[in-house]
Amino acid sequence: MNRYTLTLRPTAPYDLEMTTDNQPYFRKGDGPSAAAYQRLLDLGEKLTVATVYSTGTAAEPVLSVTLQGNELNDTEISVAQDQLEKVLGLHQDLQPFYSSAATDPVMTHLTETFHGMHQSGALSVFETIAQAILGQQLSASVARVIRGLMIETYGPSLTVEGFTHYAFPRPQAIAEASVEELRALKLSWRKAEYLQGVARAETETAGGLDRVSELEDSEVVKEITALRGVGGWTAQWVLSRALGRPNAFPLGDLALRRIVSQLYFGGETITDSQLADFSTRWSPHRSLATSYLFAALRTGRGQSVTYVP
Template identity: 35%
Template sequence: MKWIDHVNYIKISPPNDFSFPACINFFHRTDQEILYRIKDDTLYKLFKIEEQPILCKISEQATMIKIDFPIYQPTANEKEKIVQYLVEWFDLSRDLQSFYEMAEQDKILQPIVEKYRGLRLIGIPCLFEALVWAIIGQQINLSFAYTLKQRFVETFGEQLYVEGESYWLFPTPAKIAEMQVEDLRMLQFSERKAEYTIAIAKSIVNGDLTKKLLRQQGDYSAIKKYLMTIRGIGAWTADYVLMRCLQEPSAFPLADVGLHNALKIQLSLAQKPTIEEINDYAKQWEGWQAYATFYLWRSLYEAI
């Protein structure tokens, strides 16, 4: 990914079929998110690299992605890591030409893709964050999931206070590995979710669970199978993590309620489609199921 270091700020040259406004609009879908802030179409995100907190101000300037550093000028190595994160976060390495060619011939995707073209699959580059967020979201509504996430971050994460605003870092696996189930139960985690979260934190701290290890399992099916051997991770959670963290384009969370609702709305159905019907609709999406799902999720936020 091409980027330019201007000393006081950096610029990333995005790929074709990337729209910064389309991505920012997706971030606007909830006001409950605690891990970033949006002000005047500018995204503020806190990083921590080798114990150094770095606040980034991310905006668009003449089709380039511009990253300013309001409180601390990072080193060249720190800038490199920030760029790597942003490339994953916005899926900037992906060539979407074949996805758009497929979608333009698909009756479900065509109107959505036309409306939101340039939207990238917004990832969750941190494996621990992706796994915990997926576990938090199991079998509860999205609003309550965000409430639990906020409590989790504010209780165990780190805060940077700048000019009257709080910026938060997701809790580290090392921090959560030291917790007891009761510590998470106090936040209204179920006992099972608390157990899963702590166990996964310990696995990551011990080096038994990493993105590198997951990718070494082989293809999408092999990684999904491996993830599902971990207590607390079923098919939906595995696909969600494959989609949002490993950015596997074939990941397809078939049981996802948002996916079902979006299809019901797009097809003007009287009731949600069955799994068999969804598989039938998705025959054309082979290799791009994750992007199809993400665009369908986006369609749920029509007012944005």
């Protein structure tokens, strides 16, 4: 097993621990400095375990990376670096979002509470849609268990220093599984069919699902929602996490509606139509605003300031 080292310099401000807090199925380890993040990267024909440590500060961020794999060449190391830059959101510029939040006391408080939190990305459109299907109409804890089960059942794996790491399943593995086999992951029959259908769309379509990266937002939504079992909520997550579009907003998310109601409407029930209108205050940075709102909901932090009209 060979070891390779990299140094990455994110766009400041950057906080590794907060950025990776919403990726619970990847390992957090102990390290000599701030929190470590470990993930098995699928480079195609080879796998490598990336261990990332924060060795700088939020204002002057530096990430030290160790790659462990079998005889990686320069091209494969470059692919690994590109993947890390995407999943860790290294090159997002938070300053325009932070500046726009200055007129919104609630969002200002969230940006102070989660200062340096970038939005983590997904490596593919397929991965984003698959995770969304698994999480539909389930609590976060149940969805996490099912995701972990799928990853450990169908994902490629590599054991390093006595610990087995798993990467997200390749589309071919899901496409070749039967609906009955997918149902063993605690999926409903319909979800198993949806998941298999998306995997087959990825493997059987020229350019795969990532071909939508060349399209405008509205065209992406049209293409993605043409897939069976995929609606507008999932399409917005594709825009945000897989394609890095800045102004996506997952209307229809009950948790998002709840945290906005709590912070801005005194807990009063609001509709998706009301939320859509209200969310224009965060344009053109609604993707980041969504991440900060979910961070508040997930951690219970940053909720001491509420909106006063």
